Amino acid sequence: MTVTETDLPLNGIRVFELGIAIASPYCGKLMAHFGADVLKVESQTSPDVVRILGSAWLKDRDDLAAIASDTSPYVSEMNASKRSVGLELKTAEGKAAAMQLLAECDVFLANFGARALVDLGFDYEAVAAINPDIVYVQLPGFGSNEDLPYYPFVAWGPNQAPLVGMDDFTGHAQDPPAGIATVAPPDYMSALHAAIATITGLEQRDATGEGVHVDISQFETTLALLGPFVMDYELTGTVHSRMGNRSMWGSPQGVYPCSGDERWIAISATESQDWDALRAVLGSCVDSDFDDPSIRVSAQDRLDEQIAAWTAGFESEDLAGRLQAAGIAAHIVSTNEDLLHDTHVTSRQWYQVAESTRLGRDVFTNSPVKLGRTSGRWTGAGPSMGQHTRDVLSEVAGMSAAAIDNLIAVGGAFEQVDPETTTTRPWDDWIHLLLPGTEDARDL
Amino acid sequence: MSGPYSGLRVVDTTGLAGAYATRLLAGMGADVIRLEPPEGSPLRRLGPFAEGIEPPENSLWWSYLAMGSQSVVIDPGDIESLTEVLSEADVLFEDRLPNASKLPTQDINPKTIRTRILPFGLTGPKRDWRSSNLIAWAASGILYTTGFTDRAPVAPAAPVQLAYHASAASALVGTLLALRSRRLTGLAQEVEISMQEAALSIAPETGVPMFMDDRVHRERSGNRRDLGRPFGLYPCQDGFVSIIVLMPRHWVAMSQWVAEATDNESIVEEVFVDNAVRVEARDLIDDWVEELTQRHTRLELFEEGQRRGIPITPVNTIEALVEDPHLQAADFWQTTSLQDGTEVKIPGAPFRSSSAWWSMAPAPRLGQHTDQYLS
Secondary structure (H helix, E strand, O other), rough: OOOOOOOOOOOOOOEEEEEEOOOHHHHHHHHOOOOOOOEEEEEEOOOOOOOOHHHHHHHHOOHHHHHHHHHHHHHHHHHHOOOOEEEEEHHHHHHHHHHHHHOOOEEEEOOOOOOOOHHHOOHHHHHHHHOOOOOEEOOOOOOOOOOOOOEEEEOHHHHHHHHHOOOOOOOOOOOOOOOOOOOHHHHHHHHHHHHHHHHHHHHHHHHOOOOOOEEHHHHHHHHHHHHHHHHHHHHHHHOOOOEEEEEEEEOOEEEEEEEOOOOOEEEOOOHHHHHHHHHHHHHHHEEEEOOHHHHHOHHHHHHHHHHHHHHHHOOOOHHHHHHHHHEEEEEEEEOHHHHHHOOHHHHHEEEEEEOOOOOOOEEEEOOOOEEEOOOOOOOEEEOOOOOOOOHHHHHHHOHHHHHHHHHHHHHOOEEEOOOOOOOOOOOOHHHHHHHOOOOHHHHH | OOOOOOOOOEEEOOHHHHOOOOOHHHHHHOOOEEEOOOOHHHHOOOOEEOOOOOOHHHOOHHHHHHHOOOOEOOOOOHHHHHHHHHHOOEEEEEEHHHHHHOOOOOHHOOOOOEEEEEEEOOOOOOOOOOOHHHHHHHHOOOOOOOOOOOOOOOOOOOOOEEEEEEHHHHHHHHHHHHHHHHHOOOOEEEEEHHHHHHHHHHHHHOOOOHHHOOOOOOOOOOOOOOOOOOOEEEEEOEEEEEOOOHHHHHHHHHHHHHHHHHHOOHOOHHHHHHHHHHHHHHHHHHHHHHHHHHOOOOOHOOOOOHHHOOEEEEEEOHHHHOOOOHHHHHOOEEEEEEOOOEEEEOOOOOEEOOOOOOOOOOOOOOOOOHHHOOO
16 A cells, blocks of 8 residues: 555555544544544444433433434534444444454554443453454553452542542642533643553554553553652651642642633743733732742732732723733633634644544544644544444445344344434534635535 | 653653653653752742751752753753753653744754643734733633632632643543654654643533533532432541542432431331432432431441442542551652652552553752753
């Protein structure tokens, strides 16, 4: 196969993904964007949680209940450009078909629990028996070593952040920890490490012919971000913990009120040149003794009060622009509504629209990884459940139409339900507002 | 150096924005050169500091993030030496705004992959804006939704610098893809990361596609959320535990446990199996659950709760993590040596592979490798 300049780096790579929610699916989405054929292998009897979530606007639409599994915005957000293959791995027939597919895949990617993978018969040894040079990457909560204490424990995004210390680091110093259930850093950091491991494994396989088994314990991976705090605890017994929005490395840094209800601005001015720039803007609104950096740190409460009294007189967006113009790191504390109108974000094509068999089209966020020459692709929004079962079994596993019919008949596989039932999202008419350069939704 | 990236030359001119990426590359065998000005990398000024060691060798951030790398000191005005080091690079990590960069990049080798981590990216109206961990979170929608309602909102795990590390890890994904593409085509390319987008991509719950779907204005709600009950952090003898109960089977197990431990017959009444009823009666449910949690330690509640199949975890502090029995049994912790020879515990490899991928030397002294790379 000749390679051309714009061929994507993962062209020709096929990924078998057993993913739930975020950790494995987000990795798979990045792989698909950069050229891999990612097969999202799904079950109707134990579906991915994004298939259960459904969509808020569909809640009272009994007529569309059968297709709800294809409508959560997370379906596209985590699975754009993948193909969905409906296989029931707990049936002998479904498992056999999956193994036929696996023999033709380059990568196995899964965030099922370690024990669940063993029980299903998709642990590394079982998969490597079918495909010895597979790049096998798994992301269990606590690793795949069954002799370890937490091996059988249930790991779930919102609970993993507190487990790995993130919640203890969140909140103001004198308050109880503030939960961060709206963001699951362990899931995403594990996903990024999985992508790193997958590409590294593929390079090794291409160079040596040997596959690899990579075990990403979400517990351990996220802890690798806490090095300096572990070291200081070992050296001095200091237990570092939450400190609001303040910096360990200088002052001022914080979130300050602006005019209006719940309008805030974040300001970071921890270096001396930052202070000089900020002081030029603040003038006599702060005490002159703050020109001494040690006083800025020792009297942070007083400094923060004086800055807050000053910021409260400004409209947040206007103030952020003024501070940045003066060379100071600042930004409004964006709400959902602010993000919707953030023209910087839209100017960078952060939102993408692609075809969806169920919704006509759907919107999802772009890859934060941007490559200049091989810029990636979105071949579709998130697939409907089982949308590509027949295509993939035929084209990849080489099964005949009759064999596929039989597999479906015995419950080993399934296809998209009610393919004739389609709908559009209520906001489909103004989807173009997220895409600069388009005047009308019909232009898309 | 052994490892999958043995022989790869990486030049890192960044501070926190790229450090986690080049730390991983060094761990996987690459020759990572940290290009430092005579006063040292900005990482060397980040505390906490080790006692008894003189600056600029005493920063624990440096000692951790610069592990396995090589220190080459060049005066920013010495274009000749900069060009010499850059000309041999397979990968160059940069984090300066284009108007602030003093690197002689016009002479850069066309085979060099340039990985640029910028506050808001290279294009768009905010391309010249500055950032920080806090600013990236403010621009992601997450900061607004985190914290207690009567207090200013807070960044998630602010001291951990997650926005920088997510940017660095994303940058490494892009860099490895570019290296693969270079091997296949012979051509390099530029990798671009916007810190705002790196934060947005790990925060879809407050992102625009979700918001357009439900049109719910996200608010901060302290350490509990009204999506279910119990849902959030609950006090115990030595801190807090996190309990997330949404599924009926999890509630049945949870209520049974509270009933047994606190002689509470009311909690097992049928009506509370309905999550909506529990959310309505959340103060009562929380009181009942706290009666149980306050009698035990984090680890007792974790082990017994998990045994009962309930999604519960300890809210770990650094101290609790270092003492954690699973991590000890897993032999997770490793050590590094500081410049005075002190051995200190550090987190081990971020993943475990069946091939020998990971090894780490200590962080270098300022200028330790300058002579090796400059003629």
